[in-house]
Amino acid sequence: MTQPSNADTLPPTARTQVKRVPQRGNYDRQQVYDILDEGLVCHLGFVASGQPFVIPTAYGRLEDTLYIHGSPASRMLKTLDQGVEICLTVTLLDGLVLARSAFHHSMNYRSVVLFGTATRVNAPDEKLTALKAFTDHVVPGRWAEVRPPNPQELTGTLVLALPIAEASAKVRTGPPIDAPEDYALPIWAGEIPLRLQAEGPVTDSRCQPNLTVPSYAENYGR
Amino acid sequence: MTQPSNADTLPPTARTQVKRVPQRGNYDRQQVYDILDEGLVCHLGFVASGQPFVIPTAYGRLEDTLYIHGSPASRMLKTLDQGVEICLTVTLLDGLVLARSAFHHSMNYRSVVLFGTATRVNAPDEKLTALKAFTDHVVPGRWAEVRPPNPQELTGTLVLALPIAEASAKVRTGPPIDAPEDYALPIWAGEIPLRLQAEGPVTDSRCQPNLTVPSYAENYGR
Structure with missing residues (x-):
């Protein structure tokens, strides 16, 4: 929800200005954060040898920085690490909109489009903080309970930071028009409202006996 | 599900070959179709003035053609209509994978990445067929009940066709490793399995009285 204390606005640029149905555009920083925090997967676009690529990947946010991570061998991360332009999009599908005419069918959604370039996170403590943000974004509370990365794993993880400076949200709600x-x-x-819903957790068959399913897994998203 | 009668394979190219965790890659045409048919929104990537854009949009499939559509005024469609390279990605998020170590956390998903260029659909009957595929992809059975596009609406809709020829699927399932x-x-x-679930349909307050909610809306996705 929009918090007045964070009612900051991201100044629209030529890239972020919502052109189609501009009344659906929104440059409120808190709205952008809310959508990013609710999403689990982003679609990351970049150009390599003139060719666009769109790759789904997980992410985390810490204040005005968005983190992505992966193997140092990843073609995508190696390309992004060179400072190429990124377009990162997160879409939450909220429902289907059924009109009386085929023409006016639509969808309700909230999306964020973020532009920028990524920089590599080198400092081990910032890297750890980013990975914590990452894990706790997907499953709040998980980081505190798992085995943290060892030095070898930390070296084997490339973390990139993307500033949340040039972004816009686009939102459609309500009935058909x-x-x-x-x-x-x-x-x-x-x-027809739609919601990404968790079903009951499935315990790994190789778990040690008598472990309780954590409440964040039992009640995920509730 | 894979149907043996359609067990065609999409030959991998330099663009579609899954490089990271190649055992998750899949070039089975039916698997690609199944993911495309289950998805509702694609993320469409293209380059304009050297800058990548990733835009969420709905789509429809008819055999080996994927259709997208929108206003002829859309910046995205105008760019795609010029035959620029497209990367279109559909991702179904099936679950969160919680490992004992932070490092091995993952997600279960099925995704398709499709490359190619789009051509404009001009013939009115092919355009209508595409729009039917489009509507019935999102809500099976809906097209037969709605007011079809009139000539003005048909002119006011730009339909682009993208061949499903250069594509790959990537799938992760199962427990943490x-x-x-x-x-x-x-x-x-x-x-933690995840599923995009429909909630009860919300009737438009401006509906004519005594209309029954169609079963495809009442039982969407079930």
Whole structure:
């Protein structure tokens, strides 16, 4: 939810200005953070040899920095590590919008598009902080209970930081908007809300006996 | 599910070959179709003025063609209509994978990455067929009940076709894979399955009275 104390605005740029249906555009920093924090996977776009690539990957946020990570052998991370332009998009699909006309069918969603270049995180303590943000973004509370990275794993993880400075949100909510004359049609119209829902956790068969399922796994997302 | 009668293979190219964790890569045409058909939103990547853009958009599939559509005024569609290279990615997030070590946390997912260039669909009947595929992809059965596009709406919709020829799927399933010595740790590990779930449909307050909610809306995804 928007917190007045963080009611900062990200100044729109030529890249982030929402052109199609501009009333759906939003440059409120807190709104951008809320969408990033609720999402689990981003789609990361970059250009290599003139060719666009869009790769799904997990991420974490710490204040105004977004972190991604992976193997130093990753083609994507090696490319991003060279400072190429990135477009990182997170989309939350909130529902299907069924109008009376085929033409006005739509979807309710919240999305963020973030532009920038990444820099490599080298300092081991910042790297650890980023990885904690990463783990706790996906499963809040998990970091405190797991075996932390050892020096070899820390070396074997490339962490990149992307400033959340040039970004915009785009949001559609609400019922279908039909052409005025179509509201008289005897066609059902409305929304089908969608939600990414967790099902009951599946304990690894190789777990030590008598371990309790942690409440953050038992009640994930609730 | 893979159907033997369609057990065609998409020949891997330099762009589609899965490099990181190659055993997760898959070039089975039916598997690619299944992921595309289950997804609702793709992330479409393209380059404009050297800058990557990644835009979420809906899509439809008809045999070996993927259709996208939108307003002829859309910056994205105008760019794609010029035949620029596209990378289109669909990701289904199936679960969170909680390992004993922070390092081995992962996600279960199925994704498709599709490369190619789009061509504009001009013939009105192919355009209608594409829009039907589009609507019925999102809500199976919906097209037959709605007011079809009139000539003005058909003109006001730009439909682009992308051949499903150069694509790969990437899939991770199953429990966490920890380092051998970590299995002795008294840390709960397992999967939290995730599913995009429909909630009860919300009837538009401007609907004509006494309309029944269609079963495809009432039981969406079930």
